[in-house]
Amino acid sequence: MATPEIKKKADLKVIILGEYSVGKTCFVNRYIEGKFGKTEATIGAAFFLKQWGPYNVAVWDTAGDERFSGLSSFYCRNAGAAILAFDLCIENTFETLKSRFVPLVDQATEDNCLKVIVGTKLDLLEPSKRKVTVDEARKYSREINPNIEYAKLKHDPYFETSSLQGINVDEVFEYIFGHCLPLSDVERIKMKNKTRGTVDLGESTAMTPEKKGGCC
Amino acid sequence: MSIKAFDLVPAIERIKLMSDKAKTQIECFDVCGKNLYIGTNDCFVIHYNVEERPVGNGPKVVFHNEKQGHKYLAVKKPVIQIKAASALNRIMVLIDNTLSLLNMFDLEICVALKKKQIQVYTVTEDKLVHVKDVHISEPAISVGVDGSFVCAALLSQYCMINYETSHTQDLFPFDSEHSKPLIKRISKEEFLLSGPSALGMFVTSDGISQRPPLQWSENIVSMTYVHPYIVAMNDEFITVHSILDQQQKQAIPFQGGTYLGNFDGKLFVASGREIYALVPVAWEKQVQALLGDKRVTEALDLAKNANKAGLTRDKFLKIFKRFQQQAAFIEFSEGHLEEAMDLFKNSQVDVREVISLYPRLLPSNCNFTRSVPPLHEMADVNQLSRGKEDLLKEYKQFLCTYLADIKGTGTGYKQVRNRYSVVKTICRDRLPELIPLIAVDTGCDLKDSVEWLEKYKRYNALGLLYKVHGEHDKALALWVKICNSEVEDESFEGINFIIEYLANLNDHELVWKYVDWVLSKDQENGVRIFTDRPTTEPPSERMRPDTVIDYLHRFPIAVITYLEYLVFQKKLEVEKEKYHTHLAVLYLDAVLKLIKTNNVKKEEMDKARSKLRYILQMSNLYRVQLILGKAKETEMHAECAILYGKLEEHDKALRILVHKLKDFGAAENYCLVNSHGKDSSFRKRLFHILLSVLQSLPENWSVSLVSQFLNRAIRKSMNNSRTTRIERMMSRGENLQVKQNIIEIQKEFVTMNDDRMCAVCSRAFNDTAFVRYPNGVVTHVHCAKNKHICPVTGKLFSTKRS
């Protein structure tokens, strides 16, 4: 198990929330380790540190289980961005975002916390079975971010992802960092030179048609 | 994955009481030095003396105990908590909502009481001083304190309270009726709490978490922290988690535990009637055990975070490095070569340890034996690769990269005689990487290496090898050969390398041997041999400027570059006139030559002349007359004007500028340049001379004809001068205005009252007069030694007056 350097103070806290088993842990693992693997149910919360240019980012993975609800709101505190994950194949998980997790984030964080809606398991979604339309999700993602300056963002805070195939995972984090921790050109170049070569281009270029027009 | 972090050792078996009632149970205890105080369920406080003694010479210990006394507190309720305050010689006992103070050694009583809200007291020897109350929504069940922060478990949740500001922050819900709330301060501004679902939650005083939670077993009754472990206890087990990775490391069966605590680094555990000590297993042993399981990262993390008490930094580093070396060999044997490489380098392992893994590589005359105790149990890389050629090749490559990377700096490296043969045997096809190694390593046997490098046609490397062995002549000869394409080696950088080499070579005889060859190849760059010499080089006869100039005569470009170097860069103190004149003459010759040639491009001519004019104007050291003679012959008027200027013959100079060149701007400029730094009367004189141009007006013009122009010209000048003055005064007015504004903005009240103390002597002000510095520091008049320097911060204030 990786041991994050704990004493370093993080410059940004990103938290991922959503119903049990929607694929939060897989999503975080895909980003941190660059691969998809077996996960065990998250207990309470887990924690990763990630370097972004000169910044330290703390990524908190939470347990979706209702019995940890009180803890989730505690772990949310001070988060600069929240990833709200739902399973694209299970309508109910989108409804829980609305009823439980979004209010929870709103109550525990500052007004300027960026909330990004993330649909997971895109690889499993058969187009005919789609329950939550892209427009609906996008509209909702805009509604829950009344204090965000859209001029600074490339498109609405909504993504459809697959941790299995590595689609749109890095993009979510880069979208968040781009908003919360903008880098200067020098920092950006420095970082480019440092990134390790584990990104599988063959996988991540497989964009979905829905995603292409993702601009408000 | 488990590890043995603690041993459980009995400390007090069966507490001895007055009446040996079977019902008596330990409720709580505290330890202070050798004193151990037990609070029982039937309201006794018992005092023991407990001492740790080693068994033989080994790490094992046993505990001896002796009862010192006891006290019955006569309320027939259990003692909830007991706390020794050694600085006050008191112990505090909490029974049935009452906090009592007992004398540590004879168990006397003083009394205080506890209310429902949170109250903060300071405890002195004989009284409790009430500091503050903080109201909370529900009664508190348990608290932990760090500075002004109180972390409290209420009936339904935890919260963090700052009692100084009375600010309360809710943390998370917790059902205190069904599980026991536990709060432990583990470091500055950080607490560990027992959370829902048996989670151990870390919380900072800011009310957030910086570490993920631990997963405990259900029904934890007590827990404590001893770096880097969290020790917790339920009915059946004592469990040990690491705070570094939040994983469980050890579980010790322990029935009926009631309380456990860390008392200045000593851990004690109580069951109903017994007390045990948890003796930490030495961290070195734990690390060793982890390494034994090949758990490298965990082992090194533990070592890094180990409690280094009693170790000097050097000693610790020595131990740590050895662990790193062991770890390196583990990674090596596992084929994790990248990790192994870092660890080998960081741990500065004896290079021979690594080389000795490669059969027959260490020369036989290198009598090296592997370290005892051994760092690993591998025989060699053949054993590791088990016949797999690819793997073997990877291992060989590894050694090659490793040796090239450490560039001959590793421990033990110097002791490997003829290590070149070591390297060459293994790295036959990895030569480019070796070149930097050869270039710095004197340990390679010369004769052997020469043969070998020649055989593989590595002439550049051979040159570097010669260099390292001080054989400069051979090295240079070889490089010259490469440059002349007599032999081939693409890795050679070319003639500039030789030039640089010669420029830094302090054997001047040898330098001269190659100068001819270099300059005839490339005089423009070759002259750097003389101009780029190290500044620290002592002057020598062979490098005297005269000698060099004499020699350089054959190379016109080089000689000019060299003179420019002497004149503009070196700024020699002696014989300067000679070089300045020489350079000026050479510039002049160049111009003259161009004049005589036909079809010279204008730019070329301009360039040559401006160089000449630059030195004429800039330098005061050349022989003016000599140059002037030559310049006059060829009607180089602009140059003549400069030269006359140098001779202070300003009328001649100006006449040339005005009449010959008709360049009036230049004439004016001449007056300005030549009067620069002199007084204004001199400048006036120059302009007067210039005014003599009036003489060039035709004789027959009448005064009235020119008077109009002159009037106008003078008026215009006057007007200019006056306008400028007005502008100046207006600017000054504006400046004053702004200053006034700034003062308005910056001015502020100074409130003087009884509380106000002098910032210097910290005494009150008795006088009406005081001093205020611009940065707000207020002092007595006599304490303000210097009004421009703040006596507190040392800040310097402007001394300018406006």
Ligand SMILES: Nc1nc2c(ncn2[C@@H]2O[C@H](COP(=O)(O)OP(=O)(O)O)[C@@H](O)[C@H]2O)c(=O)[nH]1
């Ligand atoms: N096909 C597919 N399965 C996924 C994906 N992400 C997660 N899963 C599966 O969903 C299950 C729950 O994932 P996990 O990350 O533990 O969910 P969490 O409870 O939200 O952390 C696991 O069986 C994963 O293998 C995905 O992108 N595609």
Ligand SMILES: [Mg+2]
């Ligand atoms: Mg999970």
